[in-house]
Amino acid sequence: xxxxxxxxxxxxxxxxxxxxxxxxxxxxxxxxxxxxxxxxxxxxxxxxxxxxxxxxxxxxxxxxxxxxxxxxxxxxxxxx
Numbered sequence: 001x002x003x004x005x006x007x008x009x010x011x012x013x014x015x016x017x018x019x020x021x022x023x024x025x026x027x028x029x030x031x032x033x034x035x036x037x038x039x040x041x042x043x044x045x046x047x048x049x050x051x052x053x054x055x056x057x058x059x060x061x062x063x064x065x066x067x068x069x070x071x072x073x074x075x076x077x078x079x080x
Contacts, residue, residue, distance in 0.1 A: 005072045032064040
């Protein structure tokens with residue numbers, strides 16, 4: 001999840017638009033939910049990006065919009 005946070009917040013040199021596509025249903029919080037790519041094979045289905053996106057989409061909105069990497073890590077650990 002830390003790698004996804006870094007990618008989506010431009011903290012590393014992987015452009016998020018190349019790997020993450022926002023869900024376009026609209027409404028509160030949908031801007032931080034990504035589409036899971038269609039996978040024909042198990043090799044791709046269980047690779048980093050589809051697996052990470054599934055986990056990311058399960059995080060609460062306040063977690064995905066953390067203001068810093070340290071705040072995000074604290075939220076993952078469950079400490080205030």
